[in-house]
Amino acid sequence: MxxxxxxxxLEIGTILPPGSSLEYKTGGWRVLKPVFDPSKCTxxxxxxxxxxxxxxxxxxxxxGVQGKGGKVYKGLVRSETDFDYCKGCGICEVxxxxxxxxxxxxxx
Amino acid sequence: xSTLKPITGAQAAAEAMRQINPDVVIAYPITPQTPxxxxxxxxxxxxLVDTETIxxxxxxxxxxxxxxxxxxxxxxxxxxxxxGLALMWEIVAATPGLRLPIVMPLVNRALSAPLNIHCDxxxxxxxxxxxxxxxxxxxxxxxxEHMLLALRLAxxxxxxxxxxxxxxxxxxxxxxxxVRIYDDGIVKKFIGERKPKRYxxxxxxxxxxxPVALPDFYFEIKKQQEDATYSAKSxxxxxxxxxxxxxxxxxxxxxxxxxxxxxxxxxxxxxxxGTVKDVVDEMRDEGKKVGMIKPILFRPFPYxxxxxxxxxxxxxxxxxxxxAFGAYAPLYSEIRNALYDLQKKxxxxxxxxxxxxxxxxxxxxxxxxxxxxxxxxxxNLQRYLGLRG
Numbered sequence: 001m002x003x004x005x006x007x008x009x010l011e012i013g014t015i016l017p018p019g020s021s022l023e024y025k026t027g028g029w030r031v032l033k034p035v036f037d038p039s040k041c042t043x044x045x046x047x048x049x050x051x052x053x054x055x056x057x058x059x060x061x062x063x064g065v066q067g068k069g070g071k072v073y074k075g076l077v078r079s080e081t082d083f084d085y086c087k088g089c090g091i092c093e094v095x096x097x098x099x100x101x102x103x104x105x106x107x108x
Numbered sequence: 109x110s111t112l113k114p115i116t117g118a119q120a121a122a123e124a125m126r127q128i129n130p131d132v133v134i135a136y137p138i139t140p141q142t143p144x145x146x147x148x149x150x151x152x153x154x155x156l157v158d159t160e161t162i163x164x165x166x167x168x169x170x171x172x173x174x175x176x177x178x179x180x181x182x183x184x185x186x187x188x189x190x191x192g193l194a195l196m197w198e199i200v201a202a203t204p205g206l207r208l209p210i211v212m213p214l215v216n217r218a219l220s221a222p223l224n225i226h227c228d229x230x231x232x233x234x235x236x237x238x239x240x241x242x243x244x245x246x247x248x249x250x251x252x253e254h255m256l257l258a259l260r261l262a263x264x265x266x267x268x269x270x271x272x273x274x275x276x277x278x279x280x281x282x283x284x285x286x287v288r289i290y291d292d293g294i295v296k297k298f299i300g301e302r303k304p305k306r307y308x309x310x311x312x313x314x315x316x317x318x319p320v321a322l323p324d325f326y327f328e329i330k331k332q333q334e335d336a337t338y339s340a341k342s343x344x345x346x347x348x349x350x351x352x353x354x355x356x357x358x359x360x361x362x363x364x365x366x367x368x369x370x371x372x373x374x375x376x377x378x379x380x381x382g383t384v385k386d387v388v389d390e391m392r393d394e395g396k397k398v399g400m401i402k403p404i405l406f407r408p409f410p411y412x413x414x415x416x417x418x419x420x421x422x423x424x425x426x427x428x429x430x431x432a433f434g435a436y437a438p439l440y441s442e443i444r445n446a447l448y449d450l451q452k453k454x455x456x457x458x459x460x461x462x463x464x465x466x467x468x469x470x471x472x473x474x475x476x477x478x479x480x481x482x483x484x485x486x487x488n489l490q491r492y493l494g495l496r497g
Contacts, residue, residue: 007328012268012336013207014321014329015306018314 026053030088033106034081038065040100043073047092047101055086068098110290117280120248120287121187121213121273122147124255126157127295128211131182131302134162134173138192139225140277141215145187167192171199178208179317181307183263186210189277190217190231197235203270204239204333206318209262209302210270213255216378216429217277218464226465227277229377230430233438239333241271241340242407244377246363248285251275253355254404256295260347263302267340269333276379278465290354298354341408361410363402364417366392370399372480373418373454375443376427377403380461380468384427387473398477403439414446423455423480427493429462437490444487457485461493468494 043065048056057079064074081092093101115123121144125133133152135145151157164170170186177184188196193214203210218224219231232242243258245251251273258271275281306315321329341361348359365385367373376384381402391398401417403409418424426444428437436444440458447453459476462468472493479485 004324005328007331007335010325010328010332012332013317014205014319014325016316016319018316020316020319024320 025084026087027084030083030086030106032088032090032103033083034086034088034090034092034101035104036080037100037102038067040098041067041073041078042098043067043077044097045076045078046095046097048078050091050095051086052089052091053085053087055082055084056092057082068100109294110288112286113289114284115248115287116143116282116284117245117248117251117275118143118215118282119147120252121255121275122151123287123289124252124259125185126151127256127292128183128185128259128299129157129296130159130185132160132162132174132177132184133186134164134170134177134184135187136164136167136170136192138167138189140217140227140281141187141189141192141213143281144213144215167196168199171196171203174210174212175199175203175206175208178210179206179307180309181302181304183302184208184210186212187215188212189215190219190225193231193235194219200235200240201238202318204337205329207268207333207336208270209259209268211255211258211262212270212272213251214272214274215277215281216274222464224464225277227279227379228429228463228465229274229438230463232272232274233430233432235272236407236438239269239337240407241267241269241337242274242405243271244274244402244404244406245280246378246381246402247280248275248283248287250404251280252287252289253351253357253359256299257344257347257351257359259299260350261340261344264343264347265305267336267343269336269340274378279379288355294354298351337408341405341410344405359404361403361405361413362417363400363404365400365402367399367401367417367421369397371397371422372425372477373399373401373421373423374425374427374473374476374480375401375403375439377406377429377439380427380429383468383470384473387470387477390470391474391477396477396481398481403442406442409442409446411442411446414443415450418443418447418454419450419452421454423457423483423485425457425459425476425480427459427461427476428490429460431460431463440490455480455483455485456487458487458490459493460490460495466494
């Protein structure tokens, strides 16, 4: 408590710098975890668009990654889910057209 | 310098809005507020203001859009009554926490059920705890002037809170009175432009509005809001003095009418105060020492000043135009609270009157004054004026 600003120092109207939600990691809410199988992925980006927490990172990859049917996908590709923010809602599993994502109970 | 116009209380609010020239006005029609936005829409259609009006599908959307516009940096206004206020409650409650200076005329109307379009104060009394500054107006002239004062008060950097400007439905909003409207140039100079320090459309300095604040921050933010509400008390007087230079009228926390030697004082809000003053005049002619107090700034409530004004009275009658079911009536509670710190307390009586627009007559106010003068009072039981037994 003591390292946080008191009411006299806080900016009024709860005004914060942009992107402050990045500091609030919601991955701890997760019960089910998306398990991603890169060998089935076509990098269609449907999971990326549907993810409500923007928890699926997309990177530029010129050398390419191996995906469905052993094919190499170049350019924009998805990588492993960011578990700092994934709440485990399972939307990606439902939307994935190739069955590359399976929700599994997360054991601690 | 000024012109006298025969207009209603609703038109008086619209006239003030014309001179304020807000960037955005979003409101949904609801009786008896509708003529405010109707008259204002005329000003927009005739090109007298630069305002963008946004038609929306409900009051919830109206206040949501006003919040968005205000956060973006615009001067945004809204207007409503009763059920409309009830529907927009969620956003009305968020506005003070977001520290957005939205001014909203509220035309007081009874809350359903039973459905009723006429005046009482059950709408505003239901939102007193959420942090809007509340100003009450006796007549159309006060509506006009208090709207101007409210705008400056809301936008003052020491306050930054939304303000509701209350007037009685139909009694004030639809009755034509002569209203002195001050010159556009002078009023516009008084009003000035809204210059927020931070606003969403300032794309070079992005920031977040309305984030989550969990147990580690919510408490501090609410304390800030409370401090701002209290600082509105002195800022109100300061801006009132500035406005006095234009209008030559004063802007106290409450009006005191023949109270200096009064034995019995009635406290009443809005239009009823005018009728009470008539009764005070009549009874004074008969040699009775009676007086009246009309609260104007209701949130923040001026407890110490009210205590000082009431301390020499023998008995006080408080008129409420709404019931706080299962509790003391809203205005009565404030007055009773204000008196607590007095060693020698006046006797006090709660009166409920005028629910759902039932008229209050001079004869009924006289009954109350006579009871106060006779001193047969019960501070724990409320009495009713004009209720069939």
